[in-house]
Amino acid sequence: MNKNVVLSGVQPTGDLHLGNYLGAIKNFAVMQNENDSLFCVVDLHAITVFQDPKELRNNTYEVIAAYLACGINHQKSTIFNQSQVSGHAELAWILNCICRMGWLNRMTQFKEKSGKNSENVSSGLFTYPTLMAADILLYKATHVPVGSDQKQHLELTRDIAQKFNNDYNSPNFFPLPEPFIEKEISRVMSLRDGNSKMSKSDVSEYSRINLKDDADTILKKIKKSKTADTNMPASMEEINLMPEVNNLLNIFSGVTDKTKNELIMYYEGQNFSNFKKDLSDALIEKITPIGNEIKKLMSDRDNLNQIMAEGVAKARIKSEIVLNEIYDIVGFVKQ
Numbered sequence: 001m002n003k004n005v006v007l008s009g010v011q012p013t014g015d016l017h018l019g020n021y022l023g024a025i026k027n028f029a030v031m032q033n034e035n036d037s038l039f040c041v042v043d044l045h046a047i048t049v050f051q052d053p054k055e056l057r058n059n060t061y062e063v064i065a066a067y068l069a070c071g072i073n074h075q076k077s078t079i080f081n082q083s084q085v086s087g088h089a090e091l092a093w094i095l096n097c098i099c100r101m102g103w104l105n106r107m108t109q110f111k112e113k114s115g116k117n118s119e120n121v122s123s124g125l126f127t128y129p130t131l132m133a134a135d136i137l138l139y140k141a142t143h144v145p146v147g148s149d150q151k152q153h154l155e156l157t158r159d160i161a162q163k164f165n166n167d168y169n170s171p172n173f174f175p176l177p178e179p180f181i182e183k184e185i186s187r188v189m190s191l192r193d194g195n196s197k198m199s200k201s202d203v204s205e206y207s208r209i210n211l212k213d214d215a216d217t218i219l220k221k222i223k224k225s226k227t228a229d230t231n232m233p234a235s236m237e238e239i240n241l242m243p244e245v246n247n248l249l250n251i252f253s254g255v256t257d258k259t260k261n262e263l264i265m266y267y268e269g270q271n272f273s274n275f276k277k278d279l280s281d282a283l284i285e286k287i288t289p290i291g292n293e294i295k296k297l298m299s300d301r302d303n304l305n306q307i308m309a310e311g312v313a314k315a316r317i318k319s320e321i322v323l324n325e326i327y328d329i330v331g332f333v334k335q
């Protein structure tokens with residue numbers, strides 16, 4: 001029987017936030033125990049939008065530090081930086097020749113990111129999903145933990161894998177990877193607007209909780225977060241009509257072992273001040289130790305370099321085996 005292979009990636013494009021943690025990284029640490037796991041920092045993806053080189057380098061270390069601080073064990077899992085394993089870019093080229101223009105034209109993330117400016121964004125931003133497919137297929141990954149914004153890219157990866165297997169008459173060569181998306185928490189919303197996603201690029205700092213926020217900042221942000229003019233309702237039907245309240249409940253449940261229903265039963269009929277106080281406490285308990293650990297790890301570059309070097313060495317060995325098979329299937333001459 002084939003073993004499960006878990007792979008995921010995070011872009012080094014700025015401060016990591018609660019959405020990244022609850023939607024993705026928290027699951028990485030759980031999944032590493034049962035599976036062969038790889039977690040990369042996707043710097044090749046980051047430069048699809050211009051990044052200041054100095055910041056890019058610093059952010060790359062910071063994502064590695066965040067992985068470790070969130071409980072990913074570098075001996076169990078392979079933690080590495082994408083651009084240091086050349087197979088990602090090499091396979092991306094081959095997959096660009098498999099993937100159809102029409103498929104890329106349907107990608108909603110590209111439409112959102114390019115907006116009215118689609119003639120003037122990089123062509124890398126357009127082909128971004130084929131590089132993501134390469135990350136996954138280079139290790140024949142079977143399971144990909146991500147937030148729900150990545151679901152469409154995973155579906156595209158499956159289409160690309162299937163077309164490669166068909167075109168080259170290599171049935172089952174690439175497994176069709178499954179997204180692992182946790183329902184309630186796969187889309188953490190902004191604290192200011194329950195209809196838009198919590199995001200690194202939101203101009204308002206009050207829209208998100210960063211993993212490096214201290215206790216005071218978390219308290220202030222939750223205090224300012226939007227709720228409703230009523231008390232906490234008793235039913236899910238009513239809560240579903242209050243996106244901000246629903247989001248805070250998802251977050252509360254995500255950082256504790258309490259279910260949403262338990263929380264609703266407890267706070268039902270109360271105004272939101274107690275709820276906010278308890279939510280802040282729960283967040284502070286969960287998030288500040290992670291933030292402190294990130295800061296501690298960031299102060300020892302040699303250690304991070306050592307961990308990255310070990311990860312890159314492991315990733316290169318794994319990827320070269322698969323890339324050789326692919327070159328052979330495609331008909332590239334090897335000497």
Ligand code: AMP
Nearest residue numbers: 011019020023024146147186187188198
């Ligand atoms: P990125 O920072 O765009 O590379 O995202 C890294 C991971 O975090 C991906 O798996 C995203 O789907 C996930 N993610 C980002 N923002 C959110 C959010 N607001 N809610 C849930 N997951 C998210």
Ligand code: TRP
Nearest residue numbers: 007008009010011042045132135
């Ligand atoms: N596109 C993902 C994001 O923006 C990051 C990513 C790149 C990724 N390659 C990946 C996620 C491979 C999972 C698997 O969040």
